Amino acid sequence: MTSTKVNVDLVRERAKCTFDLKELIHFVDGGEEITSERKAFEETVLAIKELKDDIPEDYLSHKERYENAIRKACILRELRVRHDQNKPLIPEKPTYVYNILPATIKDISPFFLHESMFIATIWGLMNDEQKAEWLPKAMEMKAIGTYAQTELGHGTFLRGLETTATYDPETEEFILNTPTLTAYKWWPGGLGHTVNHCIVVAQLYTQGKCHGIQPFIVQIRDLETHMPLPGVHVGEIGPKMGFQTANNGFLGFKNFRIPRKNMLMRNSEVKKDGTFVRSRSDKLTYGTMVIVRVNIVNDAAMQLSAAAIIAVRYSAVRHQSQPKPNEPEPQILDYVTQQRKLFINIATGHALRIVGRWLWKTMLGVLQNISEGNLEQLPELHALSCCLKAVCTQDCTAGIEQCRLACGGHGYMKSSNLPLLYGLTTAAMTYEGENTVLLLQTARFLLKTWTQILEGDTKLNPTVLYLLNFAKPTDYRWENTNQGIIKGFQAVAAGKIKTAYDTAMKHVGAGKSQEEAWNLASIQLVEASEAHCRVIICEVFSNEIQRASNTLSPNLSRVLQQLVELYLVHWALEKKGDILLYSTISRDDIAALRIRYEELLALIRPNAVGLADGFDFRDEVLNSTLGAYDGRVYERLMEEALKSPLNAEPVNSSFHKYIKPFWEKAKL
Amino acid sequence: MTSTKVNVDLVRERAKCTFDLKELIHFVDGGEEITSERKAFEETVLAIKELKDDIPEDYLSHKERYENAIRKACILRELRVRHDQNKPLIPEKPTYVYNILPATIKDISPFFLHESMFIATIWGLMNDEQKAEWLPKAMEMKAIGTYAQTELGHGTFLRGLETTATYDPETEEFILNTPTLTAYKWWPGGLGHTVNHCIVVAQLYTQGKCHGIQPFIVQIRDLETHMPLPGVHVGEIGPKMGFQTANNGFLGFKNFRIPRKNMLMRNSEVKKDGTFVRSRSDKLTYGTMVIVRVNIVNDAAMQLSAAAIIAVRYSAVRHQSQPKPNEPEPQILDYVTQQRKLFINIATGHALRIVGRWLWKTMLGVLQNISEGNLEQLPELHALSCCLKAVCTQDCTAGIEQCRLACGGHGYMKSSNLPLLYGLTTAAMTYEGENTVLLLQTARFLLKTWTQILEGDTKLNPTVLYLLNFAKPTDYRWENTNQGIIKGFQAVAAGKIKTAYDTAMKHVGAGKSQEEAWNLASIQLVEASEAHCRVIICEVFSNEIQRASNTLSPNLSRVLQQLVELYLVHWALEKKGDILLYSTISRDDIAALRIRYEELLALIRPNAVGLADGFDFRDEVLNSTLGAYDGRVYERLMEEALKSPLNAEPVNSSFHKYIKPFWEKAKL
Incomplete structure (x- = not known):
């Protein structure tokens, strides 16, 4: 420039x-090295011609926008896999990679929940054996996933979730069901048409008793054809104020079976015979x-x-x-x-x-x-x-x-x-x-x-220690200074x-x-x-x-x-x-x-x-x-x-189709 | 129900x-009669099948939405012409007809500025002779119009508008010009592809002198073909947070000539020889x-x-x-x-x-x-x-x-x-x-x-009379009552x-x-x-x-x-x-x-x-x-x-087109 x-x-x-x-830029980034690293990464990504749009997203239909987002998300994912391969899963500092999404996908990536909650949950809630199986699949995106917790009827109140996972010791499987309309999973990003797996949070029933909500990993689409599996009802929830390309979806189950080992077992476990064991704190x-x-x-x-x-x-x-x-x-x-x-x-x-x-x-x-x-x-x-x-x-x-x-x-x-x-x-x-x-x-x-x-009790946590100074009801003597x-x-x-x-x-x-x-x-x-x-x-x-x-x-x-x-x-x-x-x-x-x-x-x-x-x-x-x-x-x-498709034609077809006939009618 | x-x-x-x-409904409407009239009108309009959309607007592309809006706006306009024909231009009470737009067009009609500012300006700023010519044309929508005042570079500051109208006594015409990029008209609703006329606010030059801004009525498209006239550069300005179907447009002129009588002459006039006469207050x-x-x-x-x-x-x-x-x-x-x-x-x-x-x-x-x-x-x-x-x-x-x-x-x-x-x-x-x-x-x-x-001076306007009670600096004696x-x-x-x-x-x-x-x-x-x-x-x-x-x-x-x-x-x-x-x-x-x-x-x-x-x-x-x-x-x-076009297919084409090839590549 x-x-x-x-x-x-x-x-x-x-x-x-x-x-x-x-000096300010380095301060904002958190150090000169981080600035250089950020700039280099931005340079790499933004040099990719395929990530540039010919027509601004806002002119496309809902469906076209989704397809375009998948196209770009695949390119980015490939880059990111390469870039992140030697990085710790939880970085030392808040991630700045975010910064390139507004420049490429523009809105939210349909892989967003895969890259955040899906991987984080595998990492945090699977036991070591499960992690060894699933983490590589997720990192390579052979298992594309999302995190399905919120339902049509419940967001805030997790204990109220209605999806059930009932253990069947005969076959050593959980049977997933969506007993009501309000039990449908609703909102998970990528769930609509993108993911083939998801973490499903459901009420666990075993040995005739409910043990509250537990997470399960569930394959919902065929890996080859991407067709929803029998017993799975999945789709997208429609347009929103933003997140147009996030592909937020709904999901219902009808007697859908998954193996016992698909329950995420870091904190709790269901034994072969159906015994439920809680091993670690929910906290x-x-x-x-x-x-x-x-x-x-x-x-x-x-x-x-x-x-x-x-x-x-x-x-x-x-x-x-x-x-x-x-x-x-x-x-x-x-x-x-x-x-x-x-x-x-x-x-x-x-x-x-x-x-x-x-x-x-x-x-x-x-x-x-x-x-x-x-x-x-x-x-x-x-x-x-x-x-x-x-x-x-x-x-x-x-x-x-x-x-x-x-x-x-x-x-x-x-x-x-x-x-x-x-x-x-x-x-x-x-x-x-x-x-x-x-x-x-x-x-x-x-x-x-x-x-x-x-x-x-004066042994308070550091961020609330200040309250001790105001324990007695006296007005604070005001001072017009920063500290004041x-x-x-x-x-x-x-x-x-x-x-x-x-x-x-x-x-x-x-x-x-x-x-x-x-x-x-x-x-x-x-x-x-x-x-x-x-x-x-x-x-x-x-x-x-x-x-x-x-x-x-x-x-x-x-x-x-x-x-x-x-x-x-x-x-x-x-x-x-x-x-x-x-x-x-x-x-x-x-x-x-x-x-x-x-x-x-x-x-x-x-x-x-x-x-x-x-x-x-x-x-x-x-x-x-x-x-x-x-x-x-x-x-x-x-x-x-000037990029508007409407501006590509001097006269829009609606003139001949609607306005002229309207004039004709008005004459009568 | x-x-x-x-x-x-x-x-x-x-x-x-x-x-x-x-009782509350009648109170809100302003009387039982108004409620009945409103309900009858809603009933008429909402019974029209053609005003119902098969696919929600939000799934359509920008262009499709515009075309659909024109279709519905023509139906509504026909109804409204019939409904309003014996009504005064400024009704006794605020108009409730607005209420049906959210039920039909959903967003803003591309005729919105025609029905408001274009007609109001003809009514308010034309002299009787002009009004006799233009009001019927506008009411029948033979002249579809908008109000073009704001420019790319000026909204608030009207005196700063740059579009010029220079009087040529030889031909008794004004010559319209857009001298700079910032002089382009920008924002008027319907201007993009809908209207064939507009009120243009421009700096009037005559006899070598600028007389400030004046309104002109200008035909910008051919009445038969709807093609922009030579010397007119017109189009739409692109997507917004709302007003997606309002067809807000831009407009530039290059030596575009209009007859002298097209200046709106209720308050001011340009004589044949170019003499400018201000007849009434700008207020x-x-x-x-x-x-x-x-x-x-x-x-x-x-x-x-x-x-x-x-x-x-x-x-x-x-x-x-x-x-x-x-x-x-x-x-x-x-x-x-x-x-x-x-x-x-x-x-x-x-x-x-x-x-x-x-x-x-x-x-x-x-x-x-x-x-x-x-x-x-x-x-x-x-x-x-x-x-x-x-x-x-x-x-x-x-x-x-x-x-x-x-x-x-x-x-x-x-x-x-x-x-x-x-x-x-x-x-x-x-x-x-x-x-x-x-x-x-x-x-x-x-x-x-x-x-x-x-x-x-104690002769104040009624809405500020209360200030007299506080002319002397004394604290108001507070009371916890409504009046207080x-x-x-x-x-x-x-x-x-x-x-x-x-x-x-x-x-x-x-x-x-x-x-x-x-x-x-x-x-x-x-x-x-x-x-x-x-x-x-x-x-x-x-x-x-x-x-x-x-x-x-x-x-x-x-x-x-x-x-x-x-x-x-x-x-x-x-x-x-x-x-x-x-x-x-x-x-x-x-x-x-x-x-x-x-x-x-x-x-x-x-x-x-x-x-x-x-x-x-x-x-x-x-x-x-x-x-x-x-x-x-x-x-x-x-x-x-379930109405989402994405939900019409179990597998979106992007899976085969982008995700599978991505997997192939990742293997390498």
């Missing part, structure tokens, strides 16, 4: 940047769920970052209005209302990537301890991953929409890629644990902690946990059952959980940037500190109602925060494009008419429009 | 309802814009209502989890967190319909006065319609998303219709005035009013207007220009405008329900009062940070509001399904697997999935 082709505004913006762009299955949720935090952060890059670059290129007569139209990035919409999302992109990396590290430590038999930290990790998954997907979804709306009408065009980013991220608010349900999970942990505190704001959020979280606890107790005192009291307090509980999560994000973001500043140049460090402060002040203003309730914050403090917020917008303004560039997303990854590096916004919008 | 087929939970819910459903053009914005308020309210019906019915049918061992799974509607997500949207649906009707009436009065030459109320009406359009579309968009997310994964399916409702409503946040820009328009009016007050909350919101609005005014003045005092000061105060200005708008909505909703209670039965009246209170308490809690800043509200008051909020959820719970039914949307209009009257949610989800 030569600079002569780059939009003049972007050239000017880049010249203004006060920090070293490369271990939390492990896989935590990994998936931590990945979601990182994916959401990536998608928000992409949206922020697009909106910031577009806002630098776009000029509009004329506040002063006879002066040129300003870049819309110079409007303070626009800065308010965008800069928080740059800050959030950084914050959540850093939180995601921290959470990944924390998780690896806990998994290590688990492998040594120590399960102590699991509840805290579970609570953390639940609320972070919920709050991050919520913030990122809202942020992406804000970025889209900040691009006006053009942001509504699919060619901006903002609608797809939204569709993918908002889905994560529901899958792998519906957000409200997850927040209530964290709330349960918080209320247990609060009970500990009331009982005088974080302590203020801690006071709010503590106050809300206390309110939720008191509300639940009040209802119990009034004769309600525990469960009713929990339901009646649930609005408070959700809010407490969110407030706690905000504390974690603010603390981690602030601490990690502080820590990094020892190794970063002063120029970059200063800019990152501005983002931290912006994030803190933004949320302090957003939550001023809560802070007013639980601290001594005054009107003057709030007025000062507001002024500081506007100062920060002005401070960040000259570096806005540099910060967007710093996420270092290739144009192919952004896949956006509005967000490309060179800023040729209007040219790209027109080029994309 | 026989009751035996209806889901048992819904039957039970309906039996619990404490009010007369018919009059506000009129059309106000009508469009008022319609948007009503459409958004309808779409939110639809989403609320779907989510409430689904939540009554859906059972999940088991808080108490050995008890059946509760309806998710019984979870307080779910009630919190849904009931506010029922209340908002009612509130905004009522506000929409009130605004329509207000507008008719002002338009009447204008026709008598009195323009005095125009600025207030403009300010009102700007902030109401912005806040209503914002609230409805957020509300629809909340309803969708409340339906979990199934809400993400297109067959729920919630994604489309979202896509259509969020578009309205940008079109016909971007929301932030509109809020700043209202802010300008509010700051003028504040200046009036500071100057001791409304006064609290007034105090907040006044406080925010004052803060915005002071901020702007401070910057002027510090030497900034008026324009810079305005920009620096703009966050405050937007917030002031939103706060004022909330006052209006709360007042109108509360007053109108109060007024209606004289004629309604006590049972229905009680339920509607609960919705008003829920709306007020919800927003009081949402805005408690602002209220704490501008009133004497105490922690105890807030705690009491929270308790009252939860009491209201419990009070509304038994009537939730009845209230959803009360909006009286036919199943065809809701077009949702989750929201149909009979609650056959799971059956419908499966029926819709």
